Amino acid sequence: MTLVSQTNLSYFPGCSLATTAKENNASLHTFVDHFGVTLTEVDDWNCCGSSSTHSVNSELAFSLAARNLFQAPPDKPMLIACPGCFLRLKHAQKELAGSKERQETCEQQFNRPYNPDLKLVHFFELLADMSKEGIFKELGGRLNGLKIAPYYGCMLARPPHMNKEKNHHGLIEKTMAALGAESVYWPFISRCCGTFLSVSRPKIAEKQVNRIMQGAIATGAECIVTACAMCHLNLEIRCLPENRIPIFHFSELLSLALEGKFSRSWLKRHLIDPAPLLEEKQLINALVPAGK
């Protein structure tokens, strides 16, 4: 059974999509709604632990991620939009699967039964399924004339214990091509944006971010398309004025390809204003006015 035919998924937004990247969350909902997929937010979810927790305390990182696996409804796949959250939750799920003792401890701690069959789905996997079903055909050409640099970031990199998991590289390019946009080839598709160094060692993050931005500009890309809210934020805040090109969440461009579903209010949440580019490309004509 494909994911698309399973129209009801549970949904783990994660802290970034719930706060700093609300426009990512909103556009993702808009897109999947259009195709009849209903997302129900996991009740009372908590932070996956983020980069900081596993950096200093592996056990704490495991427990925080594991609580979400016990909060998830057992009968539905859980969609995770943030690649960072996906990695943390999948890691915890693997640790649980390998240890009866951990399963029992968690069952006691969270007072719910362990569900060995809970399926964790990254947004890319849902998209890949939708693509197989041919949904992009009806949207063909909607993003004509746009030249993008696909940017996956590092959180889809798979360490040895996860090397059977897909990283979905190529999906942004394939989807964008179906929608009429052209993707450039460039060497930074999975380069780390610097994550927390953006706060604690801003000069190092700035160097990385500007290499990435210059790399995109050098290939003639007009914008960067990210799949990670953390990357989106870092590229926008650490980019020097001379290297600024708009950064889109993947889901924003997907929604832009739907007739009349795009909201200008999403653009107002960008630090690098994408409106001029979209107007120039005449992609913004059919937009819903701000505030709707």
Place this chain on the structure above:
Amino acid sequence: MRTQTYPTETITGEPVQPIELDHSAQNFIDQVEDLSHSHLSRCWHCLTCSGGCPFSEDMDYMPNAIIRMIQFGLKEKALSCSTIWLCVGCNTCSMECPNGVDVAAIMDGLRQMAIQEKIPAAEPGILSFHNAVIDSIARYGRTHKLEIMMRYKLASKDLFSDIDLGFRMMSRRKLDLMPSKVRDRESIRNIFKQNQTDR
């Protein structure tokens, strides 16, 4: 018969210091392997990890040099370097290693060991940021970015850098004033209690 001679200086002109190995070297290796679920003897120092690491130019030692240190049992040196703190866990090294050594997990292990053994962090600002994030999770069950930034700035006594960026982010409504919270905070408190953190 030729007698073998050894260089007395490194290529950078520093005197060569002999490394004395004793049984504690193996203890350290075992500890790291246990924490990282990775086999250090698999590393053949091809430098793929160091070449691929986006941050190696800012580290005091290359990632593979850290592995060499562990193989030689140079515990203090490995735990007091900046490399283990500047590693953000992007997993590029772990993915690219031809022998499946999980370098990022080794860095996690070393960092945690350094904290447990109270070895001063070579990058105190980074540790202080991690603590600010974890405090926020302990308090709300989720991260509250504005408060994390404020607390981090207070702890590092650096209130004014990035202040313009803070305003830009506020004006674009990137930083929420109020945190998003978990309802059942008792369960979050229990998680922290069980993992013996004194927060």
